[in-house]
Amino acid sequence: MKIVDFHIHSDNSFDGENSIEEMSRKGLEIGLSEICFTEHFSVDPRDISYGVLNYEKYFSETEKAKEKFKGKLKIKRGLEIGEPHLKEYRKDLEKQLEKMKIDFIIGSVHNINGMKLRKYMSNKRKYDVYYDYFNEVYEMIINSDIDIVGHMDLMKRYAYETLGNYTFEDYREIIEKILKAVISRGIGIEINGSGYENKVGEPYPNTDILKLYRELGGEIITIGSDSHCCENLAKHNLKILKLLKEIGFENVFTYNKRKKEVLSISDI
Ligand SMILES: [Zn+2]
């Protein structure tokens, strides 16, 4: 079995519960072949993760774990960067990234106009709430240096209970624009299993988006549990792999020093 998990948070993230070593040991115990830590990182002072990541600590802990689990579990060091496209912070972000040795970058939209999504959606129409989220994702794709788009339809996590889930057809145009931009920029999307852990009950993004991505020729995809504790590590990854296979994906991708590596689904 070659199950990998390319979206996990340790206690180096503001909301992570377990240490790098604990998460790595759990990965080994459940038979994963590779994990990539993707700690929250932001240079926007309005973001909750601003100033939280201590890179030196993160570096030394990941290096120690790599040494400790050598030959048994591959461990990578990544980042999940919130809104990497914002013009006013881009220079600062570039400067900070130059100092880091990073294998993999997820670009994620967690805020719109510096506001958390839950706050942003209050008093707005359902259509606009989802549209604005997708639009922000598009802006991120065309204006930032990332490897993968994180949880592409995350808005449903916050809007689900009050406004309901969105209908794919209502947003087909902007979704297609997003996916075409992803493909032409040579980056990819992730399938994030954390949606199975809440009422949404489906991955981010949903199967309609995954199917369209495949139809448009999209191939680059990573798998992530978005777990913030050992318990959820790779929790739905096998189910997700089966889903990808059904949709027609042949490979999933891993990253090393920001270079993609292919993992054939049929070998898993
Ligand atoms: Zn995220």
Ligand SMILES: [Zn+2]
């Ligand atoms: Zn995350």
